[in-house]
Amino acid sequence: MRDLLAITKALADENRLRxxxxxxxxxxxxxxxxxxLGLAPSTVSKHMSILHQARLVESRKEGRWAYFRLADDDAPxxxxxxxxxxxxxxxxxxQAKADQQQLKAVLKMEPEELCRKxxxxxx
Amino acid sequence: MRDLLAITKALADENRLRxxxxxxxxxxxxxxxxxxLGLAPSTVSKHMSILHQARLVESRKEGRWAYFRLADDDAPxxxxxxxxxxxxxxxxxxQAKADQQQLKAVLKMEPEELCRKxxxxxx
DNA sequence: TCTATATTTCGTTATGTGGCGAAATAACGT
DNA sequence: ACGTTATTTCGCCACATAACGAAATATAGA
Numbered sequence: 001m002r003d004l005l006a007i008t009k010a011l012a013d014e015n016r017l018r019x020x021x022x023x024x025x026x027x028x029x030x031x032x033x034x035x036x037l038g039l040a041p042s043t044v045s046k047h048m049s050i051l052h053q054a055r056l057v058e059s060r061k062e063g064r065w066a067y068f069r070l071a072d073d074d075a076p077x078x079x080x081x082x083x084x085x086x087x088x089x090x091x092x093x094x095q096a097k098a099d100q101q102q103l104k105a106v107l108k109m110e111p112e113e114l115c116r117k118x119x120x121x122x123x
Numbered sequence: 124m125r126d127l128l129a130i131t132k133a134l135a136d137e138n139r140l141r142x143x144x145x146x147x148x149x150x151x152x153x154x155x156x157x158x159x160l161g162l163a164p165s166t167v168s169k170h171m172s173i174l175h176q177a178r179l180v181e182s183r184k185e186g187r188w189a190y191f192r193l194a195d196d197d198a199p200x201x202x203x204x205x206x207x208x209x210x211x212x213x214x215x216x217x218q219a220k221a222d223q224q225q226l227k228a229v230l231k232m233e234p235e236e237l238c239r240k241x242x243x244x245x246x
Numbered sequence: 247t248c249t250a251t252a253t254t255t256c257g258t259t260a261t262g263t264g265g266c267g268a269a270a271t272a273a274c275g276t
Numbered sequence: 277a278c279g280t281t282a283t284t285t286c287g288c289c290a291c292a293t294a295a296c297g298a299a300a301t302a303t304a305g306a
Contacts, residue, residue: 169285172284186282
């Protein structure tokens with residue numbers, strides 16, 4: 001029951017559902033999720049940790065960056081079923097679509113932002 | 124998003140999951156659910172109302188009694204999918220099995236209790 | 247080594263939620 | 277009409293949770 005409850009509780013928050021929607025089909029860095037959700041880094045980090053504990057997302061650290069992706073085949077069946085359920089229902093969702101749009105912009109702009117911050121260039 | 128969230132929030136409570144498990148395959152009266160869950164009537168009534176608002180259960184009033192059953196084919200697809208997910212995972216669940224056992228006892232005893240209360244007999 | 251950056255942890259605060267009992271409501275039986 | 281019973285609504289309290297900023301941690305680069 002604890003596993004199932006961990007999953008349903010993880011899914012019972014709008015911002016966590018949005019994060020799952022963003023991860024559909026691609027791995028993302030925490031900072032990119034932060035950008036789209038528009039929440040404080042600490043808040044998003046906590047959200048991703050809750051999703052991870054429920055085994056709904058996998059995470060990986062590469063240097064300073066934390067990457068997240070949807071749970072894959074070696075995740076527990078409950079988690080995969082839950083993902084199938086929510087992702088299917090997010091497809092027609094207005095907020096999820098808007099997030100996808102904004103994610104596109106973030107994926108395009110992020111290099112520029114990196115450039116500005118790290119190299120002081122004028123791109 | 125509101126509908127989906129209503130569903131995931133409704134599922135994010137252990138006692139509501141237990142109630143759904145009890146309803147598998149049969150319609151139950153509120154008082155029977157109260158008996159198995161071991162919670163105050165007002166609490167269980169609230170739980171069932173939350174499940175109903177999420178369209179996960181149907182309800183019907185007959186005289187003084189309120190009956191609940193799992194959402195059927197004319198419920199929204201999201202609700203039916205969600206039910207499929209949780210009921211499937213409750214099947215192997217220890218608590219859910221124990222609840223089923225206790226439900227059997229309640230279904231057997233309830234008439235006796237009714238008898239004692241309503242007719243002062245000694246059955 | 248020192249600094250800057252990405253993330254996490256911690257402490258605090260505001261809000262949400264589950265629990266109960268008491269009171270209100272509705273419907274049955276006398 | 278009246279009392280009884282099943283349920284719901286309400287008010288309250290305890291606890292959980294989401295949000296933030298500040299501080300701690302970890303790592304890359306100068």
